[in-house]
Amino acid sequence: MTITIIGHGYVGLVTACVFADFGNKVWVIGHTKEKIDKLKKGNPIIYEPGLKELLQKNLKTKRLLFTLQYDHAIKESEIVFIAVGTPSKENGEADLSTVYDVVRNIARFLKKDLTVIACKSTVTVGTNLKIETIIKKHKNKEAKFVIASVPEFLREGTAVNDTLNPDRVVIGSESKKAINLLLKLHQPINGKRVIVNLASAELIKYASNCLLATKISFANFISFYCQKTGANVNHVLEAVGLDKRIGKNFLSPGVGYGGSCLPKDVRALINIGDRLKINTNLIKAVEEINLEAKNNFLKTIIKYAAGKNLAIWGLSFKPETDDIREAPSLHLIQKFLDNGFTIKVYDPVAQNNIKRIFKEMINYAQTPYQTVKNADALVIICEWNEFKEIDLKKVKKLMSKPYIFDGRNIYQPEEMEKLGFKYFSIGK
Numbered sequence: 001m002t003i004t005i006i007g008h009g010y011v012g013l014v015t016a017c018v019f020a021d022f023g024n025k026v027w028v029i030g031h032t033k034e035k036i037d038k039l040k041k042g043n044p045i046i047y048e049p050g051l052k053e054l055l056q057k058n059l060k061t062k063r064l065l066f067t068l069q070y071d072h073a074i075k076e077s078e079i080v081f082i083a084v085g086t087p088s089k090e091n092g093e094a095d096l097s098t099v100y101d102v103v104r105n106i107a108r109f110l111k112k113d114l115t116v117i118a119c120k121s122t123v124t125v126g127t128n129l130k131i132e133t134i135i136k137k138h139k140n141k142e143a144k145f146v147i148a149s150v151p152e153f154l155r156e157g158t159a160v161n162d163t164l165n166p167d168r169v170v171i172g173s174e175s176k177k178a179i180n181l182l183l184k185l186h187q188p189i190n191g192k193r194v195i196v197n198l199a200s201a202e203l204i205k206y207a208s209n210c211l212l213a214t215k216i217s218f219a220n221f222i223s224f225y226c227q228k229t230g231a232n233v234n235h236v237l238e239a240v241g242l243d244k245r246i247g248k249n250f251l252s253p254g255v256g257y258g259g260s261c262l263p264k265d266v267r268a269l270i271n272i273g274d275r276l277k278i279n280t281n282l283i284k285a286v287e288e289i290n291l292e293a294k295n296n297f298l299k300t301i302i303k304y305a306a307g308k309n310l311a312i313w314g315l316s317f318k319p320e321t322d323d324i325r326e327a328p329s330l331h332l333i334q335k336f337l338d339n340g341f342t343i344k345v346y347d348p349v350a351q352n353n354i355k356r357i358f359k360e361m362i363n364y365a366q367t368p369y370q371t372v373k374n375a376d377a378l379v380i381i382c383e384w385n386e387f388k389e390i391d392l393k394k395v396k397k398l399m400s401k402p403y404i405f406d407g408r409n410i411y412q413p414e415e416m417e418k419l420g421f422k423y424f425s426i427g428k
């Protein structure tokens with residue numbers, strides 16, 4: 001099959017590489033020459049485990065083609081995926097302007113043979129119908145198309161594996177032809193098929209991300225009780241998660257959820273709900289607790305840190321990615337600076353992205369050990385494996401005061417006490 005994917009972020013690029021690897025011819029359309037040139041040379045631009053290898057392999061077979069032009073790609077393709085960003089506007093609403101821009105471009109080059117236009121971008125309920133209207137308005141008379149919503153559930157850090165082994169493939173469409181063609185394309189991919197109407201597919205995506213955010217905020221909410229009652233949040237939530245109706249995933253408390261998806265999708269669902277006059281208190285609380293989780297951690301550090309020299313480990317919004325969009329580290333670093341702390345940071349891959357924001361305001365180390373040298377306290381914001389396997393005795397020797405504030409609960413309090421650390425973690 002020949003397909004086109006518009007957008008080369010985490011969703012677009014990973015999907016393109018995986019479908020090309022299955023033997024399809026895949027066009028990827030971007031809008032920045034510099035980025036397309038890098039991609040053509042096998043540089044994925046983003047850090048995602050396994051992606052570079054998959055990109056380079058499929059560039060060699062010439063099944064993966066990058067371009068800035070719509071004409072050839074759209075004319076040749078049976079399916080065109082939209083996988084562009086839908087960031088938050090100031091009022092929380094999803095900004096759909098890029099989606100509508102690319103849709104107008106697609107419309108101009110549609111051919112007589114049927115094209116399926118499938119939206120992977122996370123879009124507000126009703127957007128796909130609007131896409132249909134825009135295409136009808138801008139296409140040639142004889143061009144034929146149908147639309148579908150194919151929401152994406154991959155996670156950064158495990159995106160390649162998630163694309164190959166999703167729990168479900170959701171296809172929302174009113175067109176049998178679109179459904180059949182999409183089922184054919186997804187044949188080599190695992191996971192249950194869920195065929196629904198357009199609005200359901202659009203809402204499945206928001207419902208999924210908002211329930212994940214709800215679980216995390218609930219875990220943090222329970223951690224607040226644990227902190228004040230002597231209960232241990234890990235023991236409490238592990239036992240809670242053993243109930244199969246609840247499940248153990250996404251119940252890790254910490255400094256809150258970040259990234260380019262959960263925060264923006266919670267805000268968008270609040271916005272949609274408010275417009276539909278639905279009571280959105282539940283997800284408003286999810287968002288409030290997420291901020292509270294960061295601020296409680298901050299308060300503990302301000303209250304107990306024995307000095308102003310902080311070492312920080314882990315800057316990306318989660319491990320195995322260099323993505324710092326809405327990362328808890330951004331909020332915390334700014335607050336530490338506001339409170340007069342001196343900061344030295346380390347992250348295995350996200351360091352340069354943080355440097356673009358905080359520049360000379362903070363210091364940068366090349367290793368976790370360099371970071372803690374002469375520090376009054378170590379703050380852990382993201383749980384990279386490297387930190388779990390670190391030589392803690394060496395860390396203690398290097399620090400000027402043995403204080404650790406662990407925002408992701410990666411160590412055992414008893415062991416830390418034995419090693420002589422003053423160890424503060426979440427909900428214990």
Ligand code: UGA
Binds near residue numbers: 257
């Ligand atoms: C999320 C969803 O998990 C994906 O299914 C979805 O496809 C994606 O958004 C999207 O909409 O594109 P992602 O943003 O990559 O994926 O990251 P998650 O693994 O969901 O983690 C989000 C945040 O929650 C991270 O900051 C992580 O540290 C935090 N988290 C996660 C916790 O604080 N506790 C947990 O128990 C789990």
